[in-house]
Amino acid sequence: MTTDEHAERFTLLRPLLFTIVYEILGSVTESDDVLQDSFLRWADVDLATVRDTKSYLAQLVTRQALNALRASARRREDYIGSWLPEPLLLDANDASADVLLAESVSMAMLVLLETLTPDERAVFVLREVFGFDYRGIATAVGKSVETVRQVAHRAREHIQARRKRFEPVDAATTTRITEQFMTAAATGDLEGLLSLLAPDVTWTADSGGKATAARRPVVGAEKVAAVLMSMFRLERLGDLRTEMVNCNNTPALVLSGERLEGVFLIEIADGKITNFYAIRNPDKLLAVAVPRQIGR
Numbered sequence: 001m002t003t004d005e006h007a008e009r010f011t012l013l014r015p016l017l018f019t020i021v022y023e024i025l026g027s028v029t030e031s032d033d034v035l036q037d038s039f040l041r042w043a044d045v046d047l048a049t050v051r052d053t054k055s056y057l058a059q060l061v062t063r064q065a066l067n068a069l070r071a072s073a074r075r076r077e078d079y080i081g082s083w084l085p086e087p088l089l090l091d092a093n094d095a096s097a098d099v100l101l102a103e104s105v106s107m108a109m110l111v112l113l114e115t116l117t118p119d120e121r122a123v124f125v126l127r128e129v130f131g132f133d134y135r136g137i138a139t140a141v142g143k144s145v146e147t148v149r150q151v152a153h154r155a156r157e158h159i160q161a162r163r164k165r166f167e168p169v170d171a172a173t174t175t176r177i178t179e180q181f182m183t184a185a186a187t188g189d190l191e192g193l194l195s196l197l198a199p200d201v202t203w204t205a206d207s208g209g210k211a212t213a214a215r216r217p218v219v220g221a222e223k224v225a226a227v228l229m230s231m232f233r234l235e236r237l238g239d240l241r242t243e244m245v246n247c248n249n250t251p252a253l254v255l256s257g258e259r260l261e262g263v264f265l266i267e268i269a270d271g272k273i274t275n276f277y278a279i280r281n282p283d284k285l286l287a288v289a290v291p292r293q294i295g296r
Contacts, residue, residue: 006043009053015295016054016130017061019105022294023125024065024118026085026110028287030072034064058132059140062122066141069118080209082217084277085110086284087247087263089291101296102249104129107265107277110248112162116155123148124155130296169268177268178251182244185232190225197221198272208281211262224276231255247288260285 010017014035021031038061050056076083088105103109104125113121122141126132132140138148177196184192203224207213218224231240240261243254253264263285267275279285 003043005047006045007039009047010039010042010057013054013057015293017057018292019101019294019296020058020125020130021061021065022088023104023110023113023129024062024122025069025072026114027284028086028088028292030068031065032287034061034068038064055132055136058126058130059136062126062140063142066118066122069121073118080207081213081215082204082206083114083208084204084206084279084284085114087252087265087277087279087288088294089288090246090249090294091291098296100129101294105248105294106250106267107248108267108275109163111277112159115162116158119143120151120155120158123151124159127152128156128159164269173271174251174268177271177273178244178266181266181273182242182253185228186242188229188232190229193225193228194221196273197224198270198274201272201274201276203227203276203278205278206281206284208283210282211280213262213278213280228276254288260288263288 017035017038018031021034022028025031025034038057041060041064042057045056085107087107090105113124116124119141123137126137126140127134134145134148134152137152138145141148141151143151180192181196183189184196199221200219201221201224203214203218205213205215205217207215214227218227232242240255240257243256245252245254245263247263247265250268251266253266255261255264260282262278262280264279265275265277266273267277
């Protein structure tokens with residue numbers, strides 16, 4: 001077996017492996033590091049001993065991702081303000097055709113996954129999103145099959161109890177509401193903006209203390225509208241420019257001036273905008289320049 005064959009097998013599965021690690025860590029940059037380290041370990045494996053490359057590599061990257069997640073736990077405990085996952089820049093239609101994959105990388109789901117323990121998170125991702133069997137998951141997380149079944153059940157109940165159940169928003173509705181939002185915000189149309197916001201719409205900002213941002217979530221249509229009007233006022237003055245992209249399979253607004261100022265993800269449900277996720281920590285904006293491929 002050659003090094004080229006190692007690279008070929010790894011590259012073929014890289015979108016899936018990246019997605020597993022990103023959903024466990026919520027960090028694009030840390031996921032890149034985990035995949036790099038995992039490939040170095042993979043390069044030393046005798047391929048003649050590998051029965052199922054997909055399962056083997058999924059277990060390998062999961063173990064490395066769990067190590068990284070546990071190592072970063074203290075940093076997250078000491079984090080200033082709200083902690084949000086890093087935005088994941090996607091090609092326009094990368095996940096949209098796969099409903100389960102699209103939901104699994106949504107900011108709302110990643111925020112929910114943050115409420116699980118590391119083992120629960122890994123087990124939930126491997127089982128519910130990627131459909132791996134319990135035996136393979138047990139190997140990945142270093143637990144017995146019976147324990148993994150219990151962890152999976154507990155994690156599934158935890159997520160289902162907290163996940164809001166709405167009908168999936170079709171692409172046409174998402175485009176329409178996003179365009180209406182952009183027009184209202186850019187022209188200073190407060191009434192038009194308020195008509196698009198859910199009454200309990202929430203603005204959650206992540207700055208890590210390294211940029212100006214509300215340290216607690218802002219809740220309510222009028223309060224969130226005021227935040228938006230202030231932000232777009234700077235654009236109208238020419239200090240900032242905006243661009244619409246696809247992050248985490250949802251519309252996202254990239255705001256930049258002399259440097260990238262933030263990425264703002266829009267969440268839509270029942271015909272209204274229900275959440276804005278504002279990532280302003282410059283450390284979490286490093287990977288936004290390059291679209292990633294995800295897979296299942």
